[in-house]
Amino acid sequence: MTRPYNFSAGPAALPPEVLTEAAAEMLDWHGSGMSVMEMSHRGKEFTSIIGQAEADLRELLAVPSDYRILFMQGGALAENAIVPMNLLGNRHEADYVVTGAWSIKSQKEARKYCSVNIAASSEADGFRAIPPQDTWRLSKNPAYVHICTNETIHGVEYFWTPDLKSAGLPDTPLVADVSSHILSRPMDVSKFDVMYGGAQKNIGPAGLTLVIVREALLGRALPVCPSAFDWKTVAEAHSMYNTPPTYAIYIAGLVFRWIKGQGGLAAIEQRNKAKAETLYRCLDESDFYRTQVAPACRSRMNVPFFLADERLNEPFLDGARERGLLQLKGHKLVGGMRASIYNAMPLAGVQALVDYLREFERSHG
Template sequence: MTRVFNFSAGPATLPEPVLRQAADEMLDWRGSGMSVMEMSHRGKEFIAIHAEAEQLLRELMGVPANYKVLFLQGGAIGENAIVPMNMLRGRSSADYIDTGEWSKKSIKEAKKYCKVNVAASSEEGGYVRVPKQDTWKLDKDAAYVHICSNETIGGVEYHWTPDTGEVPLVADMSSNFISRPIDVSRYGLIYAGTQKNVGPAGVTIVIVRDDLIGQALPITPSAFDYKIQADNDSMFNTPPTYTIYMAGLVFNWIKAQGGLNAIEANNRKKAAVLYDHLETTSFFYNPVAREDRSLMNVPFKLRDESLDDAFLKGAQARGMVQLKGHRSVGGMRASIYNAMPIEGVVALVDYMKEFEASHG
């Protein structure tokens, strides 16, 4: 069997040791005689799996004791509605920073539940940067300030944490979650789909400060009420058990690599290999402002877009897949999440050089 270098934006590549452990435990989890897929979420076996996953995540991220960690369903798109349902807390408006396609989706959904103040936007420049905070027009009466910390499609990432004062900062971290250390206490709420850096699709992780829950809108479904889920250890309804198990394996893998400091160092090294090449060629280009370039998702284009199909076909023949850019922006996109080995990025750059030499 030959594994490809999978540059998919999500569901994305997973660490091979994690996949092998999951395979080994598929039919019999640690002598239980059951697959994790078959376990009752109320049984002692799965409760232990769930508790270990939460403990590992708290340890890796340094989650303060006054924050709840929830393993929910619905994805980040679901959270676009679930966040205002839970976080308005009697207020009627929220601030949103617009940095790309995922920010726009969040804004559109939130407008069903509250007045949205788009406090800053980089749309006019083509979504190639994060607006400087001194340009933000925040509302001191807003219930929260929402950002997308990494735009998966556009490849724009915050490399700094906004200061929103007493107004809680909410972040969609789906595509750069656990890619580097952060100060969780600077945020009121963090949410992320697991299908980028954590595991298979199916779980949405929510990290929320205790004092911000318990005032959900009356229309909020019980399964999406953070307080109800927190009071039930994320088991008010049947959770996505197998994905939580896989997340725990990934957290263990990250810990074995040396934690988030080591993961960040590796991610910066990988990104530098690709961005440094893009700086040396005019055949390919990356449109994002240098200081805001994502470490996770690297969009790039050929100057001659008629060569796109040939480039993708050649990449696939060399074992590099899912490099086609999102349909809304075109071009190419290399997603180089935690589990992408540096060998994959080196192979991509080597192929880019080869392709330029033969088509330039």
């Protein structure tokens, strides 16, 4: 069976191997006589599933032992409130670096709980680049500094990690929304204090939120923080304070194992580099298409691009669909097109898109 190539920004394509295994096990997981959906979360079957998922994720990302991995709900948008509720403690200010639509949302939600200092913003530049750290104006003693390391909508990605120590804030937690590029390459978790993200890009189905938090930061939640979103409560209950999204965690576990089978994150990074280079090269070679993001900040996961003649947008999308290239329409905030090429997108899919880009230019250029 040939499946179409699905360039959705999320919920996004999953490895067919994962879906095939999930389908085969749907009515009977490993001889248990139950679907994973039907298992008590406290039973030995599901306990082994979540334990293996966490262990595999810890191995893949080399999560240090003083970090806790939490499986939560609500997505990054809920976490935008949960972060300040868990980290403000007695402080009243947090710093945000704004690099696109997602960090705009994060800082806006934080204003419910504290005053926000925008330490840097690339808005005036149309979010084409990440402001270098030496331009950031950090506060004197913020509760934390928040960044979004890959902006799904604007297509900019950090290929460096801010160093708050060198900025005179050695004890300030660095918090990153990593939703749309986690597991796309190795990341040094120890350089962050909190990483969080919705699962629906490189991890699994929507409805699961991953939080990786330095253990020393637990226990600071504001009294108004719902217990189900107090990281300490969640950590102490091993992500089972409330019933976790069991099936989504199971699928995430299958994805983690798939990544290990692909050779781990170093191998995944090489594939993702090759995919991104192939696509950006094609876009760069032509005046028929254009991109806006500065080359050093181009996301390897989310590639927004434009047809120079926007009247051709609909014919472009129609032709793409006919060729089995799905969900290429850009986000309404940016317009144009966007190809999201997460881990589950094979190089062959990017090559098929590149072939179509050239063909469409030939026939319409």
